[in-house]
Amino acid sequence: MAQTSDVSGARSANTSSANMNHHILSVLVQNRPGVLARVAGLFARRGYNIFSLAVAPAEEEGRSRITIVVDLDSAPLEQITKQLFKLIDVIKISELDPSRSVERELLLATVKASGPKLADVSTLAEIFEGKIIAVVEDFVTVSLEGHPDKLDDFEDLLGRHGIVELQRTGRVALPKLDRSSRHRSAH
Amino acid sequence: MADSPATPERITGAQALIRALEHENVDLIFGYPGGCILPAYDPLMDSPIRHVLVRHEQGAGHAAEGYAHVSGKPGVAMVTSGPAATNLVTPLMDAFMDSIPMVAITGQVPTAAIGTDAFQECDTVGITRSCTKHNELVMSADEIPMAIRQAFHIATTGRPGPTLVDIPKDALTNEMEWYWPTDEEVQASLPGYRPNTKGHPRMIKEAAKLILASERPIVYAGGGILKARAAEALRELVELIDAHVVTTLMARGAFPDEHPLCLGMPGMHGNATAITAMQQSDLLITLGARFDDRITGKVDAFAPEAKIIHVDIDPAEQGKVRRPDVPIVGDANYVILEIIREIKELLQGGTRQADTSAWKSKISGWQEQFPMAYEPSEPGGPLKPQYCIEQLNKYAPKGTIVASGVGQHQMYTSQYWKFNDPYTWVNSGGLGTMGFSIPAAIGAKAAMPDRTVWAVDGDGCFQMTATELVTATLEKLPIKVALLNNSFLGMVRQWQEMFYDERYSSVFLDSANVPNFVMMAESMGCVGILVESPEEVGPAIQRANSINDRTVVVEFRTDATEGVFPMVPPGTSNSDLILHPTQSDPTRALQPEPKPIDTKLKDVH
Ligand SMILES: Cc1ncc(C[n+]2csc(CCOP(=O)(O)OP(=O)(O)O)c2C)c(N)n1
Numbered sequence: 101m102a103q104t105s106d107v108s109g110a111r112s113a114n115t116s117s118a119n120m121n122h123h124i125l126s127v128l129v130q131n132r133p134g135v136l137a138r139v140a141g142l143f144a145r146r147g148y149n150i151f152s153l154a155v156a157p158a159e160e161e162g163r164s165r166i167t168i169v170v171d172l173d174s175a176p177l178e179q180i181t182k183q184l185f186k187l188i189d190v191i192k193i194s195e196l197d198p199s200r201s202v203e204r205e206l207l208l209a210t211v212k213a214s215g216p217k218l219a220d221v222s223t224l225a226e227i228f229e230g231k232i233i234a235v236v237e238d239f240v241t242v243s244l245e246g247h248p249d250k251l252d253d254f255e256d257l258l259g260r261h262g263i264v265e266l267q268r269t270g271r272v273a274l275p276k277l278d279r280s281s282r283h284r285s286a287h
Numbered sequence: 288m289a290d291s292p293a294t295p296e297r298i299t300g301a302q303a304l305i306r307a308l309e310h311e312n313v314d315l316i317f318g319y320p321g322g323c324i325l326p327a328y329d330p331l332m333d334s335p336i337r338h339v340l341v342r343h344e345q346g347a348g349h350a351a352e353g354y355a356h357v358s359g360k361p362g363v364a365m366v367t368s369g370p371a372a373t374n375l376v377t378p379l380m381d382a383f384m385d386s387i388p389m390v391a392i393t394g395q396v397p398t399a400a401i402g403t404d405a406f407q408e409c410d411t412v413g414i415t416r417s418c419t420k421h422n423e424l425v426m427s428a429d430e431i432p433m434a435i436r437q438a439f440h441i442a443t444t445g446r447p448g449p450t451l452v453d454i455p456k457d458a459l460t461n462e463m464e465w466y467w468p469t470d471e472e473v474q475a476s477l478p479g480y481r482p483n484t485k486g487h488p489r490m491i492k493e494a495a496k497l498i499l500a501s502e503r504p505i506v507y508a509g510g511g512i513l514k515a516r517a518a519e520a521l522r523e524l525v526e527l528i529d530a531h532v533v534t535t536l537m538a539r540g541a542f543p544d545e546h547p548l549c550l551g552m553p554g555m556h557g558n559a560t561a562i563t564a565m566q567q568s569d570l571l572i573t574l575g576a577r578f579d580d581r582i583t584g585k586v587d588a589f590a591p592e593a594k595i596i597h598v599d600i601d602p603a604e605q606g607k608v609r610r611p612d613v614p615i616v617g618d619a620n621y622v623i624l625e626i627i628r629e630i631k632e633l634l635q636g637g638t639r640q641a642d643t644s645a646w647k648s649k650i651s652g653w654q655e656q657f658p659m660a661y662e663p664s665e666p667g668g669p670l671k672p673q674y675c676i677e678q679l680n681k682y683a684p685k686g687t688i689v690a691s692g693v694g695q696h697q698m699y700t701s702q703y704w705k706f707n708d709p710y711t712w713v714n715s716g717g718l719g720t721m722g723f724s725i726p727a728a729i730g731a732k733a734a735m736p737d738r739t740v741w742a743v744d745g746d747g748c749f750q751m752t753a754t755e756l757v758t759a760t761l762e763k764l765p766i767k768v769a770l771l772n773n774s775f776l777g778m779v780r781q782w783q784e785m786f787y788d789e790r791y792s793s794v795f796l797d798s799a800n801v802p803n804f805v806m807m808a809e810s811m812g813c814v815g816i817l818v819e820s821p822e823e824v825g826p827a828i829q830r831a832n833s834i835n836d837r838t839v840v841v842e843f844r845t846d847a848t849e850g851v852f853p854m855v856p857p858g859t860s861n862s863d864l865i866l867h868p869t870q871s872d873p874t875r876a877l878q879p880e881p882k883p884i885d886t887k888l889k890d891v892h
Contacts (some may be wrong), residue, residue, distance in 0.1 A: 130479060133424065138416060145417050182603035188421045188441060191479040 121172045122151055124196040124203070124273045125181065130189045131157060131164040138187050139166060146183060149174040152270030163191065167272045196273050203273040205248045209258055210265040214238045221261055228254045239264065300428030301326040301459040304392070305334050307435035310467055313363050315339065315354065315733055317347040321367025322407055323394030326459035339733060339762050344371045346726040346755040348378020352387045353730025356713040357688055357738075359516065361388040361442045362730060368394045369407030372453075373414065377720055379449045380418035384717025385537060386514055388447035390438045391419075397457040398426055411453045420448030426455070428463035436473050445482025446601040447514055482600065486617030486625060493613045494572075494596045495629035499638055501570035501594075503646040504530040507553070510537030510716070511575015511599060517620035518542065518709040521574065524623050527630060528640065531650055533561040535576055537716045540706035550650070551659075554582040556698040559657035559853045559866060564650055565590050566861045573597045575619040578608035579717070588860035598622045659702055661849070662869045664821050669846035672696060672771045675824055676703040679741060679769055682828045687711065687739040690728035692748030693719045694778040696771040698851040700743045722751030728766040729759050739767065739832065746772040746798040753807065759838045760812030767831050768808075768840040773847040774799050781850045799844060808840035816841045 129135050136155055143150050149171035158165040170180055181193050213221045214237070221240055225232055230244035244254050248271045255266070298306070304327050308316070317339045320328045331338055341347045344366045351362025362382075366375055372393040382389045396405040412424045421441045425434045431454065438450040468476070498504060512521050518541050525532050525548055532542045533553040542549055551558035553565050565571065571593045576582070583589040586608060597604070597611035598619055605614040615622050634640070661673040676699050683689075689704055690713040691697040697714060706712055713731050715723040728742035749770050759766050776794040783791050798804070805815030814837055818827045824843070831839040852867035 134412060134416070137413065141416055176606075179603065179607060182605075185479075186601070186603055188477060188480050 122169050123172055123177050125168045126194040126196055126273060127166040127190055128158060128192040129164050131162050132189055135189045148180050154270040154272050169271060196275060200276050201273045202276055203247055203271045205251050205271045206269045207244045207251045208267045209263050210239055210241045211261045212238055212264055213240050213261050224257055296465045297462045298465050300431050300461055300463055302330045303431045303463055303465055305330040307432045311439045316363045316365050317341055317350040318365035319344050319347055321371055323368040323396055323456045341758050342754045344374035345377055348375045349723050349726035350730030351389050352378060352382050353713050353727030354734040355387050355389055357710045357731045358734040361390050363390050365392040368396055369409045372409055372411040379415055381715050381718040381720045382449040383418050386447050388442040389449040390442050391451040393453045395453045395455040398455045415451050419451045422451035424453045425458055428458050428461040432466060433468050436468050440473055483616050484618040484621055486615040486622040490613050490615045491625045492629050494626050495633055497570055498528055499633055499640045502641045502643055503569040505564050505568040505571055506530050506532040507571045507573045507576050508532055508538045508541050509535045509576025511619045512538055512541040513709055515619035517623055520620050520623040524627050527627060536701055539701055539712040540709045543707040544705040545707055552701050555855050556851050560653040562861050562864055563653055568593045570594050577604045584855045584861040585859055660867050660870055670843055672699050672845040672849055673703050675843045676700050678824045678828055680704045682832055684739045688731050690724045690731055690742045692724040692744045693721045694745045695851050696743050696745045721748045725752045726755045729755055729764050732764045732766050742766055742768045744768055744770050746796055747776045756811040756813055756838055765838045770804060770840060770842045771845050772798055772842050773845045775847050804842045813838040813840050818843045
């Protein structure tokens with residue numbers, strides 16, 4: 101399960117991730133009913149903006165990892181992590197500096213294109229190492245996995261052909277292996 | 288305490304719930320039954336736990352808070368689903384704001400009916416998520432003992448707060464195999480919960496150094512002192528460093544008002560000296576306090592020259608409002624004792640404490656110049672509320688507990704009552720919940736039956752929760768109520784007077800006419816006494832104090848035009864405080880640089 105959510109609604113989904121003051125929090129939680137509501141509710145109540153959010157089971161059974169891209173214009177990172185850590189279900193928070201982490205995201209888009217336009221889309225997908233997933237009548241669905249900035253560029257170029265539907269997963273991230281990242285942990 | 292696993296015992300979830308509460312040493316539950324919680328009320332009849340049947344679930348919640356305030360033990364409230372659970376929301380939020388340990392147990396519709404909009408279903412955990420420290424929906428009978436243990440553990444450790452366990456009816460009726468989780472099992476089940484109680488040794492050392500170097504130190508003591516049961520340690524520290532103390536609204540009683548180093552309450556309606564001393568201090572030794580907006584006034588202008596030592600068990604309080612120079616996350620009692628040890632070591636090692644004598648004489652100058660003041664009643668004129676509080680205090684037996692509502696009467700009580708013992712003041716600080724006092728006083732009385740418990744209430748507040756006086760009568764929890772009836776929502780009226788050009792919108796309650804409070808009190812089995820003149824005040828209080836088998840309501844008809852002073856108008860700096868009108872205009876003398884005072888503020892919030 102993965103989902104993207106602009107909880108606050110303060111930023112449109114098209115805002116390029118490159119020009120925002122963001123930070124990535126990788127939050128390890130107990131996978132219990134309502135845990136996502138607790139996290140989202142905390143952000144909403146305290147007026148912190150979430151740029152994107154992805155959640156899925158983590159390596160250890162009964163644990164999930166929530167990757168939250170937070171907008172630091174809305175609140176200082178320190179307050180956000182401290183308040184998050186007060187949630188009983190939150191086990192560990194890793195603050196991932198974008199320059200010290202690997203980030204990935206998946207994009208699915210359906211574009212109206214046929215004939216020569218279809219070829220253009222196909223070329224674009226090829227250049228970006230994306231995939232054509234389906235072609236039905238005048239519509240083509242493409243997928244692209246990669247760094248969110250790359251997805252931004254792809255989305256821009258694709259937009260010229262007229263995107264009918266778009267879904268991005270929101271980024272997931274882990275610390276880069278060669279450098280250390282800061283951990284806030286209960287242990 | 289773990290039961291022998293050799294002989295598994297099958298009991299119902301309801302029996303397990305009551306047994307779990309017994310294992311948690313609960314002696315008292317405040318509650319109200321109904322459909323979904325019914326199964327739990329049956330085994331309760333056979334339990335040594337006393338159930339106090341309130342008249343409204345909000346009363347159960349506030350009574351649990353009052354109980355916790357004075358005893359330090361978690362208060363327990365048990366109610367049914369739907370409307371009962373929503374009636375508990377206000378006390379839960381109140382307890383959350385004031386860090387009161389409390390456990391709420393709510394009935395829920397059967398698991399199969401959850402999500403179907405069943406009769407009296409509501410999303411209790413959803414609704415209470417942001418007003419509890421933690422909450423949990425239990426889905427089967429087996430989970431009940433662990434959920435209860437977790438709820439008590441979380442409510443009472445770290446920064447205390449309310450927890451809630453929501454239990455569907457079938458989880459109560461189904462059978463389970465009784466077990467009682469060990470401490471280790473509870474810990475293991477909460478991998479994300481490890482409150483830090485020990486402060487960082489380097490920071491503690493740093494704090495000790497700063498304290499000895501300060502020429503203008505002020506100890507800023509908050510409610511955390513009481514939560515950490517650190518009043519004694521606080522006194523030891525204060526006397527060791529010979530520094531003045533302010534006690535916030537939540538900390539009244541944590542340091543004796545009669546101690547020469549006590550400056551009383553700071554903040555919006557604080558003592559002028561307390562406010563000014565904080566404002567001009569060079570070091571705020573902040574212990575279990577959180578720089579609430581009612582304390583700081585305009586944050587940018589708050590104590591501009593002060594370095595900050597901030598001791599708090601909640602890491603999120605560090606730097607939330609004011610960036611500390613020395614942050615110390617830990618239990619206030621532990622940390623204070625450590626700071627004392629460090630200071631003694633430094634002194635023994637030859638470090639000399641900075642000279643604070645100039646600062647001290649400045650403080651005593653302010654104290655002489657700006658005592659708490661009001662104008663006594665003119666002959667035949669209306670009663671002054673401050674006078675009523677002074678008289679209540681004067682005649683109060685030793686150890687009297689005072690609970691208060693919210694409004695002017697709350698501020699008068701905090702200002703004019705001399706609190707000399709911890710856990711004698713019960714009030715709603717963070718949320719400011721009108722109607723708090725009567726149920727909270729009942730809860731306090733239930734915890735401390737041998738103490739005199741006065742509820743100081745306003746005529747607005749009284750009309751919100753007075754129905755609990757029936758509970759007081761029938762449950763034989765005789766409290767005393769001092770009802771300061773000024774016929775108005777006095778605090779709101781004061782703001783309209785000061786900030787809305789005396790346009791009094793919807794604040795007149797006409798409560799000298801309706802209701803008849805004495806009759807109302809008597810109808811609920813209480814003794815009702817009406818007091819209209821200053822001469823009657825003392826005798827009425829003495830009479831009330833002599834009645835110990837019934838609840839007494841003393842209605843004081845007070846001056847509607849009286850205002851609470853000093854006052855730091857909202858959104859302004861603490862340097863701009865306004866004294867009582869009778870203290871002419873000496874405010875300028877309080878300020879390092881005189882500023883004009885503008886009482887007609889545009890930006891009121
Ligand atoms: C539940 C609730 N509603 C409204 C308020 C806003 N409020 C704060 S003080 C106050 C007036 C209280 O009036 P009263 O109980 O008569 O006390 P007084 O100020 O006159 O002493 C009001 C309405 C509140 N604090 N709590």
